[in-house]
Amino acid sequence: MSASPAHTVEYIRYRVPAERAAEFLSAYARAAVPLAAAPQCVDYELARCEEDVEHFILRITWTSTKDHLEGFRSSEHFRDFFAHIRPYVENIEEMRHYAPTPVRGTGAATPTLYAWAGGAERFEKLTEVFYEKVLADDLLAPVFAGLAPEHAAHVAQWLGEVFGGPAAYSRAHGGPDGSGAHAHMVSKHLGKGITEPQRRRWVNLIQDAADEAGLPTDAEFRSAFVAYVEWGTRLAVYFSGPGAARPADQPVPAWTWGAAPPYQP
Known part of the structure; x- marks a missing residue:
């Protein structure tokens, strides 16, 4: 079990005369309906150049290049899509697929979850409170028997890095x-036989600890925080089960804001 394979991004660059721009946009608004319905389409966006208003770029993220060329192109969704945009094929100046690279991130205009939460001090307080609760819990204490004194600090580093902080854990x-950091964390769960009731108790306790440690309570932050907690604990259950092996090296997962951006009045 590992992260999903990388998608592919198609860019189509158009030059459309200004007098046809309105009809072009209207055509793509109609074409977007079958495009969005295609199972191979992850997302899409049509942007217009501000410096030269005749230029448009359509970005479509596909599940894979093969899925686009062999799946979408042979489907009814494509036929419906193409019926709307056919008049503008002659206006295409470039159409290519691009694979993502590791160079990516968010800018300072969007704070990381780590910064929004309060940085290292807040995550250290979170894990301190959390493991106090864990060791006093009848369901979870046996799982953490013989807990190393530095464990809470290591988990604070891990969570901080996951949510956009320094790569201290890596x-x-x-x-x-640093590429073995995720496998290192996952391997700590091998053979533990974590049960679903234990996982759910873990999720509940870390949310209680987040309240006591003073992590932000706004809906946008907490929805992202809980999303990672759910993902991470379910992965832990999987790797703690029978037959699970240490996964291949991969970086620490990078968690950020979900569908809801940070609310800043």
Whole structure:
């Protein structure tokens, strides 16, 4: 079990005379209906150049290049899509697929979840409160028997990095290039046999600890926080089960805001 494979991004660059721009946009508004209905389409966006209003770029994220060329192109969705945009094929100046690279991130205009939460001090308080609760809990205490004194600090580093903070966990536990950090964390759960009731108690306790540690309570932050907690604990259950093996090296997951952006009045 590992992260989903990378998608592919198609860019189509158009030059449309200004007098045809309105009809072009109207055609794509109609074409967007079958495009969005196609199971191979992840998302899409049509943008217009501000400096040269005759230029448009359509970005479509596909599940894969093969899915686009062999799946979508042979489907009724494509036929319906193409019927709307056919008059503008002659206006295409470039149409190519691009694979994502590791170079990505968000800018300072969007705060990281780590910064929004209050940084290292807040995550350290979170894990301190959380493990106090865990060790006093009848369902979870057996799982964490013999807990190392530094465990809470390591988990604080892990959570901080996941939510956009410094790569402290990767530097300490990920090997020379940091790529083994995720596998290092996951391997701690091998053979533990974590049950669903234990997972749910873990989720509940860390939310209680987040309240006591003073993590933000706004809906946007907490929905992203809980989304990671759900994802991470379900992964832990999987790797704690019979037959699970240490996964291949991969970086620490990068969690950010979900569908709801940070609310800043």
